[in-house]
Amino acid sequence: MSDAFPRGRTAIVGAATFGIGKAPGFEASDLAAKASIAALAQAGLKPSDVDGLFFCHPTDTLGGLSFAQYLGIQPKFVDNNRLGGSSFQAYVELAAWLLAAGAIEVALIAYGSNQATASGKLVNTVRPMTYEAPYAPLNPVSSYALAAARYMHEFGARREQLGEVALAARGWAQLNPEAFKRDPLTMETYLASRMVSDPLSVLDCCLVTDGAGALVMTRTDRARDIAAKPVFVLGAASETTHREIAWMPDLTTTGAARAGARAYAQAGVKASDIDVAETYDAFTINTILFLEDLGFCPKGEGARFVEGGAIAPGGALPVNTHGGGLSCVHPGMNGIFTLIEAVRQLRGEGGDRQITGAKLALAHGNGGVLSSQSVVILGAPETL
Amino acid sequence: MADAGPDEQFRAFLREGRFMLQRAASDGRFVFYPRAVAPGDGAALEWVEASGRGRVYSTTVVRKKPPEPSYNVALIDLAEGPRMMSRVEGVAPEDVKIGMAVRARIVVSGDEPFVVFEPEVDAE
Numbered sequence: 001m002s003d004a005f006p007r008g009r010t011a012i013v014g015a016a017t018f019g020i021g022k023a024p025g026f027e028a029s030d031l032a033a034k035a036s037i038a039a040l041a042q043a044g045l046k047p048s049d050v051d052g053l054f055f056c057h058p059t060d061t062l063g064g065l066s067f068a069q070y071l072g073i074q075p076k077f078v079d080n081n082r083l084g085g086s087s088f089q090a091y092v093e094l095a096a097w098l099l100a101a102g103a104i105e106v107a108l109i110a111y112g113s114n115q116a117t118a119s120g121k122l123v124n125t126v127r128p129m130t131y132e133a134p135y136a137p138l139n140p141v142s143s144y145a146l147a148a149a150r151y152m153h154e155f156g157a158r159r160e161q162l163g164e165v166a167l168a169a170r171g172w173a174q175l176n177p178e179a180f181k182r183d184p185l186t187m188e189t190y191l192a193s194r195m196v197s198d199p200l201s202v203l204d205c206c207l208v209t210d211g212a213g214a215l216v217m218t219r220t221d222r223a224r225d226i227a228a229k230p231v232f233v234l235g236a237a238s239e240t241t242h243r244e245i246a247w248m249p250d251l252t253t254t255g256a257a258r259a260g261a262r263a264y265a266q267a268g269v270k271a272s273d274i275d276v277a278e279t280y281d282a283f284t285i286n287t288i289l290f291l292e293d294l295g296f297c298p299k300g301e302g303a304r305f306v307e308g309g310a311i312a313p314g315g316a317l318p319v320n321t322h323g324g325g326l327s328c329v330h331p332g333m334n335g336i337f338t339l340i341e342a343v344r345q346l347r348g349e350g351g352d353r354q355i356t357g358a359k360l361a362l363a364h365g366n367g368g369v370l371s372s373q374s375v376v377i378l379g380a381p382e383t384l
Numbered sequence: 385m386a387d388a389g390p391d392e393q394f395r396a397f398l399r400e401g402r403f404m405l406q407r408a409a410s411d412g413r414f415v416f417y418p419r420a421v422a423p424g425d426g427a428a429l430e431w432v433e434a435s436g437r438g439r440v441y442s443t444t445v446v447r448k449k450p451p452e453p454s455y456n457v458a459l460i461d462l463a464e465g466p467r468m469m470s471r472v473e474g475v476a477p478e479d480v481k482i483g484m485a486v487r488a489r490i491v492v493s494g495d496e497p498f499v500v501f502e503p504e505v506d507a508e
Contacts, residue, residue: 134498145444153482198445246469
């Protein structure tokens with residue numbers, strides 16, 4: 001069966017963030033609107049040009065409708081999906097299809113959250129599942145901890161190797177003026193950090209910050225006219241394997257394996273072609289699992305793969321070059337920021353953390369507890 | 385039972401001291417959590433008493449600030465096939481090990497009955 005994904009027929013023409021870290025005084029939609037206006041302006045567009053809106057509000061289940069109203073637009077199509085952190089990659093996938101089919105002309109993908117200043121902790125609107133609630137897992141941490149424990153059992157991985165992921169993220173964050181956590185982090189500090197849900201400690205867990213991001217997509221023909229540096233969507237694919245962790249078929253292999261394989265096939269590239277990989281690092285174990293599932297190393301090798309600063313600045317593979325959810329930003333759902341960082345790298349806007357000559361980027365999203373996975377392959381003009 | 389949904393039936397069995405699983409009429413697969421139809425093929429489901437035997441597939445300790453005690457959360461692979469979240473009692477939370485043979489026990493907290501596990505005494 002052929003996958004007729006419209007490779008390179010759509011492009012990202014705007015990518016912007018707002019309020020990364022702490023943004024007191026703003027509501028979630030205020031933050032998302034500021035990012036949206038900035039992203040649209042990069043392509044000379046206004047809210048009234050948007051006819052496809054893809055928006056997920058952290059707490060308002062009808063947030064997509066609310067945000068259309070906030071922007072004063074009446075879109076032909078609104079997607080208000082709640083896949084969790086992978087929502088934004090799935091939005092790119094769907095927007096590419098809708099744009100290529102001519103159903104919409106301009107897609108705005110946006111997210112904002114003020115969870116850090118509003119509550120100071122992870123905003124969780126999820127109802128505890130009947131068959132989990134009696135055991136009081138500290139979700140989402142405990143679910144990821146169960147995956148990490150299983151991974152360490154099967155492959156003999158050690159906490160120092162999880163620590164390599166945290167150190168690499170901090171290393172990148174130190175090169176990113178926008179990143180929230182930029183103070184030096186040592187392995188000693190990592191290993192001494194307070195355990196939350198074994199084997200994951202505080203420093204294995206993503207930040208809790210405010211922040212907003214927005215992306216603007218249109219068809220390639222128009223993109224070339226309105227954007228200085230359009231970034232092309234070469235592939236986008238998703239897979240959902242479960243909701244709660246007990247029903248994840250195998251705790252050491254995520255749906256990113258099959259989603260990634262489909263996205264690579266659509267794009268006509270393989271993992272070894274990727275210049276920069278932005279994976280969703282809600283927890284340190286994630287990066288290891290996703291590097292394996294996305295083909296950067298064999299299953300079970302991820303913990304060794306990240307050793308010795310291999311994914312840190314100057315390492316063999318640049319991973320999460322903005323500092324990721326661990327050290328840059330994590331306002332509840334992080335997928336939009338892996339996309340924005342990929343776009344910035346392909347436009348050459350990475351500043352001190354720029355990967356010289358980056359032409360192909362992977363931006364991955366993870367939702368739930370390793371539940372929903374989406375992979376987007378983006379390319380500079382040379383990759384078309 | 386016609387009036388009670390799968391969740392309510394499951395709890396009613398637990399209150400009678402019975403840990404029951406569902407089994408698909410199509411191919412005999414065991415199913416947990418309780419559903420109205422079997423996952424995958426939508427087959428009818430019948431209730432069957434679980435053996436109560438299982439093995440720890442993964443385990444974590446939720447760390448609390450003392451004096452509040454830390455506690456175990458585990459995934460248990462039931463002998464019948466399904467996996468469930470639970471906890472292992474009767475042993476320190478950090479001493480629960482992957483692969484450990486365990487046996488189910490029904491406990492009641494408030495009005496809610498649920499299934500926990502204990503290390504199998506005569507484990508091989």
